[in-house]
Each structure stands twice: as C-alpha cells, then as structure tokens.
Amino acid sequence: xxxxxxxxxxxxxxxxxxxxxxxxxxxxxxxxxxxxxxxxxxxxxxxxxxxxxxxxxxxxxxxxxxxxxxxxxxxxxxxxxxxxxxxxxxxxxxxxxxxxxxxxxxx
Amino acid sequence: xxxxxxxxxxxxxxxxxxxxxxxxxxxxxxxxxxxxxxxxxxxxxxxxxxxxxxxxxxxxxxxxxxxxxxxxxxxxxxxxxxxxxxxxxxxxxxxxxxxxxxxxxxxxxxxxx
Numbered sequence: 392x393x394x395x396x397x398x399x400x401x402x403x404x405x406x407x408x409x410x411x412x413x414x415x416x417x418x419x420x421x422x423x424x425x426x427x428x429x430x431x432x433x434x435x436x437x438x439x440x441x442x443x444x445x446x447x448x449x450x451x452x453x454x455x456x457x458x459x460x461x462x463x464x465x466x467x468x469x470x471x472x473x474x475x476x477x478x479x480x481x482x483x484x485x486x487x488x489x490x491x492x493x494x495x496x497x498x
Numbered sequence: 499x500x501x502x503x504x505x506x507x508x509x510x511x512x513x514x515x516x517x518x519x520x521x522x523x524x525x526x527x528x529x530x531x532x533x534x535x536x537x538x539x540x541x542x543x544x545x546x547x548x549x550x551x552x553x554x555x556x557x558x559x560x561x562x563x564x565x566x567x568x569x570x571x572x573x574x575x576x577x578x579x580x581x582x583x584x585x586x587x588x589x590x591x592x593x594x595x596x597x598x599x600x601x602x603x604x605x606x607x608x609x610x611x
Contacts, residue, residue: 434602
C-alpha cells in the first residue's frame with residue numbers, strides 16, 4: 392500500500408488559509424495524489440485529485456511540485472464547518488488512509 | 499440515487515458471536531472495499547473486490563470473510579467476534595478503481611463485549 396506522511400494536527404481561525412503538506416516519497420509514476428475529508432461519524436468524502444502542477448476546484452487547491460514527492464492541499468478562507476480530518480492518498484484501489492491531519496478551525 | 503448503503507448502523511455483539519455487515523451500492527461500481535476505523539486512527543483496509551466473484555485481502559483481513567456474488571452487494575462476515583473488532587466499519591465503492599472518486603457509506607458502529 393502506498394504510504395504518505397502528513398502532520399497530525401493543525402489549528403486555524405475562520406477566514407484564514409490552511410495549507411497541509413503531504414510527503415509521498417515513493418509515489419509510483421502512474422499514481423495520482425488524492426485528498427479526502429472526513430467529518431465525525433461520517434465516511435470520508437473526496438475533495439480533490441491531481442497528478443502534477445496545480446489543480447483547483449470550488450473547495451480547494453492542490454499544488455504538486457515537479458518531483459511529485461510531496462503535495463500541498465490549500466483550503467482558502469476556512470470556516471468552522473471545515474473542521475475535519477484530511478487524508479492524503481496515493482495509489483490505486485487499495486487505498487491507504489493513515490491517521491490524516493486533524494484541522495481545527497476556531498472562531 | 500442511494501449511493502452506498504450500510505446496515506445496520508449500530509450493533510452490539512457478544513464475544514464469539516458471528517454476524518454479517520451488509521453493504522450495497524446502486525451505482526454499478528466494480529470496485530468495492532471494506533475498512534475499519536478505530537478511535538483516533540485512520541481507516542485500514544480489510545478486504546476489497548475488483549468485480550463480482552473476485553475478492554482479495556487488505557491490511558487487516560484476519561477474522562473477516564467477504565464474498566461478491568453480485569456487483570451491487572459486498573457483505574462482510576465476522577466469524578467469531580472478539581473485543582478487538584470493536585470499531586467503525588466503512589464500505590466504499592468506486593467506478594474506476596483509482597484513488598479518485600470513492601463513495602463511502604455512513605458506517606456501522608460495532609461493539610463487541
């Protein structure tokens with residue numbers, strides 16, 4: 392299973408930008424980097440996916456450098472409802488979630 | 499469109515009992531997986547399937563069995579429940595089998611006493 396490393400927790404305030412960096416040193420050539428979000432008592436929910444450079448959608452941006460050994464999820468102007476666990480994954484159908492990053496947004 | 503449906507939502511078992519956690523999806527997805535999530539931890543893969551009639555083991559398969567007789571259903575069987583199997587169980591499905599676009603069920607919270 393593909394392994395990733397990310398910070399255990401991050402704190403922020405409403406309106407700030409939150410950046411979570413994930414390390415995936417052994418990512419395979421064909422693998423995409425994918426981020427999921429999980430709220431308490433719910434299953435994970437897909438946020439964004441990328442292969443290289445930058446991807447942006449209505450929820451977040453994903454920055455991937457040329458060597459693809461890391462990626463950064465950027466959450467713009469967070470609100471209290473963005474408090475959740477964020478998982479960085481790479482690989483195929485055998486997803487490996489790890490402990491994720493617990494993001495706490497305070498008023 | 500119901501997505502991924504898991505039943506039951508809550509279950510309490512006695513040590514040694516067996517039971518089946520149900521998972522059904524109505525999206526015609528080929529790929530389905532079972533995960534367990536212990537308190538404060540990430541999800542660990544138990545078993546997965548890449549299509550009807552095809553299953554394989556994940557990270558933590560011991561004590562669990564699966565079968566995939568139809569595309570829609572992927573039940574998880576606990577053979578002889580143990581307190582160490584107390585956890586929240588999530589079923590997921592995907593059309594593509596890549597890390598993109600997995601849809602997760604709402605989970606089954608299992609307590610073994």
